[in-house]
Amino acid sequence: MTHHIPVVEQILSANDRIADENRNRLDAAGVFALNFMASPGAGKTSLIEQTVRKLAGELRIGVVEGDIATSLDAERAAAAGAVSVQINTGGNCHLDAVMLSQALPQIALDKIDLLIVENVGNLVCPANFDLGTHRSVLVASIPEGDDKPYKYPGMYRGVNTLVINKIDLLPYVPFNMDFFQRGVETLNPGLKTFALSCRTGEGLDAWLDWIKAEIKAYRKI
Numbered sequence: 570m571t572h573h574i575p576v577v578e579q580i581l582s583a584n585d586r587i588a589d590e591n592r593n594r595l596d597a598a599g600v601f602a603l604n605f606m607a608s609p610g611a612g613k614t615s616l617i618e619q620t621v622r623k624l625a626g627e628l629r630i631g632v633v634e635g636d637i638a639t640s641l642d643a644e645r646a647a648a649a650g651a652v653s654v655q656i657n658t659g660g661n662c663h664l665d666a667v668m669l670s671q672a673l674p675q676i677a678l679d680k681i682d683l684l685i686v687e688n689v690g691n692l693v694c695p696a697n698f699d700l701g702t703h704r705s706v707l708v709a710s711i712p713e714g715d716d717k718p719y720k721y722p723g724m725y726r727g728v729n730t731l732v733i734n735k736i737d738l739l740p741y742v743p744f745n746m747d748f749f750q751r752g753v754e755t756l757n758p759g760l761k762t763f764a765l766s767c768r769t770g771e772g773l774d775a776w777l778d779w780i781k782a783e784i785k786a787y788r789k790i
């Protein structure tokens with residue numbers, strides 16, 4: 570007897586329906602949206618801060634911060650210059666499409682070009698819930714270790730962009746990049762990958778150029 574399986578499928582299909590509605594709202598306003606996922610401490614908020622600071626004057630950026638508690642990350646994003654909204658999930662370990670649909674009316678979508686959603690720090694379930702964003706970005710980091718693709722295959726399979734953050738720590742931390750990237754390639758062949766350091770700025774330009782190119786391509790659709 571597997572009564573729980575249809576229930577899970579219903580929840581996911583309800584989520585997908587609302588995710589499509591979110592995407593339609595974003596598309597109607599011409600807003601390109603990214604969903605940042607990662608373990609806690611990988612540097613999602615730091616990547617948001619750097620992205621907002623470096624693209625200031627070129628792109629208007631909104632940020633939705635998902636956290637179990639506090640508005641610390643929304644304050645950091647706002648200090649960097651983003652229009653920011655905090656969602657507290659009240660214990661929930663991931664964002665879902667309903668939570669984003671409730672946050673969207675708090676942002677003037679006609680006044681932004683790019684929306685970054687920072688998901689709850691968690692490598693297990695966030696990738697299972699489409700939010701209605703256009704790209705999902707996994708932020709990995711060197712101190713987490715090179716075994717994470719092997720331990721969290723669902724997350725590495727469920728995204729279409731990978732950022733490897735904190736590469737400035739490579740000389741100090743045992744991390745075999747070949748082993749890591751072999752794991753990634755097995756799960757998600759050809760995954761678009763950026764290696765960078767939010768602290769030193771190394772590798773950030775390629776990431777920023779990619780965002781600008783993606784937005785340009787999105788506007789042509």
Ligand code: MG
Binds near residue numbers: 613
């Ligand atoms: Mg954060």
Ligand code: ZN
Binds near residue numbers: 663694
């Ligand atoms: Zn969860």
